[in-house]
Amino acid sequence: MRRFAKSLFGQVVIALILGVLAGLLAPEWAAKLKPLGDGFIKLIKMIIPVLVFCVVVHGIAGAGDLKRVGRVGVKALIYFEVLTTIALALGLVLAFVFQPGTGMNVDTSKLDASAMxxxxxxxxxxxxxxxxxxxxxxxxxxxVQAFATGDVLQVLLFAVLFGCGLSMLGERGAPVSAFIDTLSHVLFKIMGIIIKLAP
Structure with a gap:
């Protein structure tokens, strides 16, 4: 039990249980804890664009051969599409079988539209x-705008182009590649610190 409580997974499970208890026993006080969750999400969002850039650039430049990168990219895209289709089909089947929300008698005219x-x-x-x-x-x-707005798709596009350009440079691009690899390690350490706030 002590080992479980010391692990991050154990701490998150304990925090979830405490959160449920706080919501049941003191809902007004529990609602005041919302900034903690919002702050955690903002910290994660803060680091994601730069982390995606570093990982994608290092992956493409580290592969060396752009043809090999292309083959891996096509395979990854096919896997992604197949698994997404399976997940969507499974979600639809489960929605029809279990019919979530049935019997709740919710008056949609009284719902807060601003939340959506x-x-x-x-x-x-x-x-x-x-x-x-x-x-x-x-x-x-x-x-700069892509990073400033945190648009991950735009960052991803630039990262792919940057990685391809870096790969084409060969040995001349090695110092930049080494810097990006080191930067990604630093960012993963920062992510580790942020993740410890999860509980």
């Missing part, structure tokens, strides 16, 4: 202009 506004605006951004508009939004106005 962020999700609706994101969905609208992705679907309003069609495929061409979506692809154009993948290209940032500037590289």
């Amino acid at each position: 506004s962020a999700y609706a605006s994101n969905a609208d951004k992705l679907t309003s202009g069609g495929t061409v508009d979506f692809l154009m939004k993948l290209i940032p106005t500037t590289v």
